[in-house]
Structures are given as structure tokens and as C-alpha cells.
Amino acid sequence: MAHPVLFFLTRHGETFLNLLGRVQGWCDSPLTAKGKADARRLGTALKDVAFQEVFSSDSSRAAETARLILSQGKREPRTARQDPRLREWCFGSLEALPMEQLTGAIFQGLGEELTMEQLNARMPELPAAIRMADTSGWAESFDVISQRLTAFFQEAAAETEASGGGNVLVVSHAFSIKTILYLLAPQRMEEFSKIRNASVTTIRWQEGRFTVERVNQTPPFSQRSS
Numbered sequence: 001m002a003h004p005v006l007f008f009l010t011r012h013g014e015t016f017l018n019l020l021g022r023v024q025g026w027c028d029s030p031l032t033a034k035g036k037a038d039a040r041r042l043g044t045a046l047k048d049v050a051f052q053e054v055f056s057s058d059s060s061r062a063a064e065t066a067r068l069i070l071s072q073g074k075r076e077p078r079t080a081r082q083d084p085r086l087r088e089w090c091f092g093s094l095e096a097l098p099m100e101q102l103t104g105a106i107f108q109g110l111g112e113e114l115t116m117e118q119l120n121a122r123m124p125e126l127p128a129a130i131r132m133a134d135t136s137g138w139a140e141s142f143d144v145i146s147q148r149l150t151a152f153f154q155e156a157a158a159e160t161e162a163s164g165g166g167n168v169l170v171v172s173h174a175f176s177i178k179t180i181l182y183l184l185a186p187q188r189m190e191e192f193s194k195i196r197n198a199s200v201t202t203i204r205w206q207e208g209r210f211t212v213e214r215v216n217q218t219p220p221f222s223q224r225s226s
Helices: 016-020 033-045 060-070 099-110 116-121 123-133 142-162 174-184 186-191
Strands: 005-011 051-056 166-172 200-206 209-212
Touching (some): 005 142, 005 174, 051 142, 099 123, 123 142, 123 174, 174 186, 174 200, 174 209
Antiparallel strands (some): 200 209
């Protein structure tokens, strides 16, 4: 008998670089007071959810968000398992620059200015545009990003299913969450412009198939499953 797995895919809370409007991929910065408060608020909203597994990227902002979520409610103390495959995209030499420079590089690479919704629909093209502007050689291709994220979710789903299924908390990053959504449910990309800090997207694994349910929701959650 198959044991379903429900992923609670969460973006980290607001950080100092988020507040400054700067690019934050593999570079890192601490959560702001608001970021910490929003993570705790999310933890309170999820306090009755029993998590069989908890994962975060190895960025401190994701690990701290996971810790704060788990600190709410009557849960047994636990630490998120850090996995580098859950990192944000690497933006190479564009890291820590103003966001306007990142969007400018993307527009230049694509040959036109687009809205956020239009960019969401063209996710696979964005890393190539970023790589054209990157002078470090570190920026990742869409294939590399997709492969690491897909490998994580397939392995985590199989591992949790084999242990009886259940709920899994995963704390990651905006572009990485967009990537998973694009890969699993590209038709849902038009439902949002940005992935909000401390938001939850739920993804169900059942009988060998991923299904996206809630997208980009923050507390208080609606009763709709999609």
C-alpha cells in the first residue's frame, strides 16, 4: 500500500539583503526582526502538523527559519537536515548587487523587458541570461538547478514513503521554489508574481506522482487545497 507524502515547501523569512533589495543566492544574510516574527507566525499556524522529516538548505537563513517554525507548539526538539541541493540559484558575480542589476541583466539577455508574471512563464531562459552577465563562471544553468532540486524531492519522497509517509517541512528559496513549481505545474505559475517570505506551497507525492496543491500561501491559510 502506498503511503502519501505531503511536502510543506517554505521560503525563508525576510533577511537583511531582502530588506536592502539586493540579490541573494548563495551569499547569505541574517533574518530581520520581521523575518523571525513571520517564521514564528508560520510555526504557530503549523503547530498541529506532525512533521516526519524536516529539511532546509545549508544557507543560515533557511536553517534559522526552519528552527523558528519548529520552535512553536508542543513539538519534540529537532534540527532540520541541511541539504545543499535546496540552495537558491547561484547568481555568480551578480550576488549581493541591487536587484535592479539582476533584472536588467535578465532583460538584456532576453532582449526585452517583461513583467514578473511573464518572467515566471520563461523560467528556463532566465539562468542563461544571468550566465551571460556573470563574470565569475559560477552562475548555474537551468539544467543543473533542475537536476539538484528534482533529485532532492524524489529522494525525500521515496525515503519518507518507505518510512510510512507523512508530512515533510522543506525550507528553501524563492527562485528554487519557482523552479519546482515550473517543473511540476507550469500552469500554476500565473497565480503569483513573487514567492513571499515565510509562505507555504504544498506538494503531494502519491503513487509515484507529484501534485501541487496550495501555492505561495501565508497565514491565515484558506480552506482551499489549490
